[in-house]
């Protein structure tokens with residue numbers, strides 16, 4: 458029996474994490490390849506060689522932080538595997554921090570509903586794609602899937618709401634709600650909140666310190682949902698660094714049932730792999746004109762994502778910008794500037810009459826780069842005063858404005874746009890969903906969002922600022 462912490466310490470000292478693990482361990486007499494006791498955090502379990510191999514390959518893998526985008530991809534793939542290969546499950550939900558749209562989730566957690574949990578656990582453990590089983594009881598199994606540890610709880614229908622709620626967290630919220638309702642099982646989260654005498658709080662807002670107070674006072678607004686979204690105003694094509702043609706993006710947006718969309722490729726100055734020269738912009742204009750005839754039910758807006766240059770001007774002449782349906786502008790390049798100068802550049806772009814939306818305003822890169830340290834109060838004030846929208850960008854790398862900023866923005870009267878910033882057609886829906894989850898973390902309601910409005914109001918929003 459070799460507890461994992463000891464094992465790992467030994468492995469690190471040996472520098473053996475990237476070598477053939479088993480050979481090294483056996484050679485040095487640290488263990489034999491039978492069964493091992495595995496301890497991960499507070500969890501301990503006996504695992505076979507396969508489980509150990511999986512655990513170590515996981516630990517030895519590049520430990521880049523798990524991001525929401527990556528985590529939700531893995532969770533979705535695993536949910537699909539469960540649905541296809543586990544008939545004992547009635548349905549399954551993603552839970553934990555991923556369900557709350559935390560940008561850097563620390564765990565992957567799913568909850569399945571089943572009338573016979575032990576049978577469901579057994580079939581989960583032997584699903585195709587599961588490369589290791591780290592822990593298993595009659596109601597819980599921790600597996601390795603795509604190199605990541607996934608914790609699956611299985612609940613009966615009458616206790617499902619409680620298990621989903623408890624695993625969704627965060628802990629302080631769970632403790633407070635349980636204190637209000639006493640220890641009992643609920644079939645649904647709706648029922649659970651009503652037992653606590655509260656209106657339902659969606660997962661995205663449960664980490665807000667004032668969430669319970671809002672529920673107590675009956676002041677939980679109706680948050681924006683996917684059904685409210687009428688179009689997507691930010692996406693890229695092969696004219697800049699996108700993977701798909703204009704036609705493919707249009708076709709996918711039509712399939713999503715959007716009323717409108719905007720093609721918004723990178724302008725000339727952008728550091729993207731390819732950018733729009735003015736010649737290319739004209740060719741794109743012609744292509745869009747042709748597609749408008751083919752897709753009469755979808756309004757295809759021609760836009761651009763212009764760069765805000767070091768002096769605060771845009772990298773595209775005004776007469777060109779004025780010929781487009783919508784202009785997006787972004788601070789892609791810090792240019793060595795401090796927060797004060799970045800703020801000044803952003804404010805100048807906000808005051809530009811042709812700029813409709815500032816995209817991913819903080820320019821954060823989830824897990825890699827914090828957002829710019831700008832004067833956001835000044836930015837919100839200027840956005841509201843000038844009638845410029847600030848974006849909540851659903852690209853998994855951006856998720857910006859994030860929930861906290863988004864909430865501040867809408868509280869200060871700013872209109873937000875929730876966009877996919879998509880670079881490939883097949884991710885349009887997924888990135889819109891990530892944007893919506895991020896917006897909901899910011900208590901964003903449909904009335905705050907530009908692209909919940911009909912096309913004529915979008916055009917009026919653009920025109921009002923241009924006037």
Ligand SMILES: [Zn+2]
Pocket residue numbers: 762787789816817
């Ligand atoms: Zn951008």
Ligand SMILES: [Zn+2]
Pocket residue numbers: 691692693762816878
């Ligand atoms: Zn973009």
